[in-house]
Amino acid sequence: MSTLNSRLFQGWIRHRRYLPKKHSFSYPIFMSWLDLDELDKVMALSPFWSLERFNLVSFYRSDYLGEAGQDLTDAVKNRIKEQTGDSFKGRICLLTHLRFLGFCFNPVSFYFCYPESTESPRYILAEINNTPWNERYCYVLDTQESPVQKDKWAFEFDKAFHVSPFMPMTQHYRWQFSLHEANLTIHMQLQQDNESCFDATLQLKALAMTRMAMRTTPLHYPFLTLSVVVSIYWQAFRLWLKGIPFYGHPDKQPE
Template identity: 45%
Template sequence: MFLNLDELPRLFGKSWLWSAKRPNLAWFKRDDYFGNPEQSLKTSIEELVLQKTGQLPAGPICLLTNMRYFGYCFNPVSFYYCFKTDGKTLQAIVADITNTPWKERHAYVLDCTKETSINKLQRFNFSKEFHVSPFMPMDIEYDWRFSTPTDQLNVHMRNLRGGSKMFDATMALERKPINSLNLAWVLLAYPFMTLKVIFAIHWQALWLWLKKVPFISHPQKISADHH
């Protein structure tokens, strides 16, 4: 779902199966997202971007996320697109990442005013700061590229180690309007999307383990074992 945070209070009035205020088949639960659940999500993101970049987001903030469906929420990453006042130019992107199985959270704030654009994609190169996969070391450089959301949305992520590519993933999405018909279609077409994502990640982990890919413990556990 690609959601304008300013529209959340009224967005899901289009379907009685969706809600932002109470449990439902599809539920935008504030506790599932970044920051103090007693504070609005937009305010939490605005304060984070201000802290990291020195600039308060001036325009709307849109969230790309996998919501809570049928009581389950599993969100490896949510992206917050912070726009300038024109509502079209990106000011910052926040990648809010949770890891499996530790259920920790870390947010990367990407300043769009400082990065170059290549083939209409915002490109960011930076070092890994947060342990995500037990099959991926910490000495990784990230190469992430984002399109400005329009009718199409693209994200391309590469992990590099010593100049060699270790991981490459692309997400390409096409925008559809949020209306009662499309909201019903999502629940019918993808009724167990969250469980599917959980299964796919654990299946991939099993496949890597069977291939004898080295298992890398959490850095905090490694540090504790050496004390």
């Protein structure tokens, strides 16, 4: 049995739009939960996984927060410092899609930041990427500001980053996290004028980070990272066919 904090998660993701017209879809998914202090150990477990090198599955520093030459752990700590003023110390676990055959697009990756000698995260960072603009934005969420019980947290905040051209910037987020050793649920709701207009749910179950799981799990979801991008544009086309209003990128509008 694996003694690593790192593990695999598999399950499903579902999107539901309620306004101005109903639209929904779901698909199976797997993600990697990586203790950033264990990256070398994890990648050494399987000949099909690599660090900064092409393989079936690979981790590249440039895919994530901060400058490519900066240690990712330091980049996360710096982001927390910039946002909260707190000099965070502790371990950081990243929930993400890794590259599959050299390709990856992460609509969102999450960093769960555990203070030293604790089993509950103090901060959760949500790093969001958009397409086709290839921009990146990171929300910093403080679990001490969440009113929910242990291992469950809820946050509310205004939207600050353009993601979909079929959603305006004047929206409000309500996010919920439920994290246990064997299960992880993330529910993200968008509100417009105090009315729910969209939600996304990620439901995952944990697998030990073993050599066998690292070989077989990616093959159960072939070309998942490519299919994520294909799905984004396919669903956008379906929304366009339904006549959903289009909102241009706020920073790309003609003067």
